[in-house]
Amino acid sequence: MKHFEANFDGLVGPTHNYAGLSFGNVASLSNAAAVSNPRAAAKQGLKKAKALADMGMVQGMLAPQERPDLHTLRRIGFTGSDAEVLNKAAKQAPALLRACCSASSMWTANAATVSPSADCRDGKLHFTPANLVDKLHRSIEPITTGNILAATFNNDKHFSHHQHLPEHASFGDEGAANHTRLCREYGKPGIELFVYGQQATNPAAPKPTKYPARQTLEASQAIARLHQLDDNNTVYISQNPDVIDQGVFHNDVIAVGNQNVLFYHQQAYLDTKNKLAEIKQKFGDSPLHFIEVPTNKVAIQDAVKTYLFNTQIITLPSGEMAIIAPTNCQENEAVHAYLQEVVTLGTPIKQVHYFDVKQSMQNGGGPACLRLRVAMNDTEVAAVNQHTLMNDVLFSELNNWIDKHYRDRLSVEDLADPQVLIESRTALDELTQLMNLGSVYQFQK
Numbered sequence: 001m002k003h004f005e006a007n008f009d010g011l012v013g014p015t016h017n018y019a020g021l022s023f024g025n026v027a028s029l030s031n032a033a034a035v036s037n038p039r040a041a042a043k044q045g046l047k048k049a050k051a052l053a054d055m056g057m058v059q060g061m062l063a064p065q066e067r068p069d070l071h072t073l074r075r076i077g078f079t080g081s082d083a084e085v086l087n088k089a090a091k092q093a094p095a096l097l098r099a100c101c102s103a104s105s106m107w108t109a110n111a112a113t114v115s116p117s118a119d120c121r122d123g124k125l126h127f128t129p130a131n132l133v134d135k136l137h138r139s140i141e142p143i144t145t146g147n148i149l150a151a152t153f154n155n156d157k158h159f160s161h162h163q164h165l166p167e168h169a170s171f172g173d174e175g176a177a178n179h180t181r182l183c184r185e186y187g188k189p190g191i192e193l194f195v196y197g198q199q200a201t202n203p204a205a206p207k208p209t210k211y212p213a214r215q216t217l218e219a220s221q222a223i224a225r226l227h228q229l230d231d232n233n234t235v236y237i238s239q240n241p242d243v244i245d246q247g248v249f250h251n252d253v254i255a256v257g258n259q260n261v262l263f264y265h266q267q268a269y270l271d272t273k274n275k276l277a278e279i280k281q282k283f284g285d286s287p288l289h290f291i292e293v294p295t296n297k298v299a300i301q302d303a304v305k306t307y308l309f310n311t312q313i314i315t316l317p318s319g320e321m322a323i324i325a326p327t328n329c330q331e332n333e334a335v336h337a338y339l340q341e342v343v344t345l346g347t348p349i350k351q352v353h354y355f356d357v358k359q360s361m362q363n364g365g366g367p368a369c370l371r372l373r374v375a376m377n378d379t380e381v382a383a384v385n386q387h388t389l390m391n392d393v394l395f396s397e398l399n400n401w402i403d404k405h406y407r408d409r410l411s412v413e414d415l416a417d418p419q420v421l422i423e424s425r426t427a428l429d430e431l432t433q434l435m436n437l438g439s440v441y442q443f444q445k
């Protein structure tokens with residue numbers, strides 16, 4: 001049986017905009033009210049996904065969400081026709097309208113936590129959509145995320161879909177952005193690393209003082225129970241609260257793992273020495289590479305600005321590993337120098353490829369935010385909805401679809417325009433046919 005790690009990238013939605021919605025995320029706040037280009041954003045993401053497929057990787061796409069979210073606007077009391085709801089929300093509560101228009105589901109690292117079948121007691125691949133309760137605009141994602149995941153991984157024999165965790169701060173869950181997996185081979189049991197920012201039931205435990213810690217230990221433990229993970233293959237690590245306060249709002253802004261490589265910043269965790277020892281002991285005898293980037297080579301500020309750690313580390317069919325980095329890393333002298341050095345360190349990482357994903361970066365989402373990793377064997381890949389898998393046909397269909405429906409300029413003022421809603425629904429309705437998803441959106445029910 002063959003094993004792969006597939007990447008499912010989030011297709012950027014037609015309302016991609018800069019609304020400054022994410023306190024603690026430096027890029028989101030500093031680009032608030034900038035004018036976005038949804039068409040360029042969607043094409044940048046699609047190009048990266050296609051490039052990975054062309055490198056021989058299994059690559060899928062996850063559909064975006066319905067925005068503006070009229071269902072939520074009505075749920076919070078705006079009434080009348082769709083146009084009236086938008087108009088009233090724009091006048092009476094513009095901040096709420098902006099929250100209901102974000103294309104934030106593009107960052108599918110936050111869609112769910114995924115545990116491959118080799119790690120789970122029942123031998124199924126498990127998905128739990130993230131509740132994303134820390135941010136209003138993201139807290140409205142999980143139900144539709146669950147619908148889209150179920151339509152994409154639509155086979156009960158192989159895939160187990162859970163409901164998102166209770167919608168309370170005690171269970172703040174940000175999905176795969178705070179979870180990584182180390183393994184010898186994708187199809188063999190691995191070590192699942194859960195990184196949390198605070199403990200809800202232990203207020204005395206360290207936590208940040210300026211910015212929110214989005215992930216709780218209690219949420220991570222709940223996911224491990226749901227996914228039937230073995231304690232001997234699970235490690236919980238506390239994020240360093242000081243770096244959260246410097247803009248590291250998710251662990252994937254400061255660390256990334258792949259197979260037997262953990263690439264992380266010296267300041268990423270608390271109790272680093274003991275935790276690395278626990279990982280090593282649980283991983284067993286085979287070689288494990290801890291690539292620690294010291295502060296004197298890359299400052300936290302540069303890591304946050306360039307997203308050096310929000311890179312993807314992928315294993316190419318040749319067995320070599322490659323780093324998929326945003327072009328922002330090339331533009332920073334220290335980070336670029338480090339990436340030139342990393343391929344010479346005698347670790348499995350031998351290549352670096354750069355992609356322009358600036359439309360997403362300006363909202364704090366790098367290459368790794370844009371993808372959900374799903375390690376699968378070939379039987380499981382065959383059980384996936386095949387219309388979601390990247391190839392020349394889907395690439396060309398999606399490019400044409402973007403050209404047909406997406407604007408190349410969108411400001412926050414445009415969000416109240418009923419025409420934006422019509423365009424977005426028309427596009428998504430067509431997309432569900434193209435990707436054979438059925439009725440995953442509220443407006444289709």
Ligand SMILES: N=C(N)NCCC[C@H](NC(=O)CCC(=O)O)C(=O)O
Nearest residue numbers: 019020021022028107109177250369
């Ligand atoms: N690190 C990972 N895995 N994902 C990045 C998510 C970025 C996202 N930005 C936003 O939601 C900004 C939206 C706005 O301000 O318009 C967030 O903060 O949740």
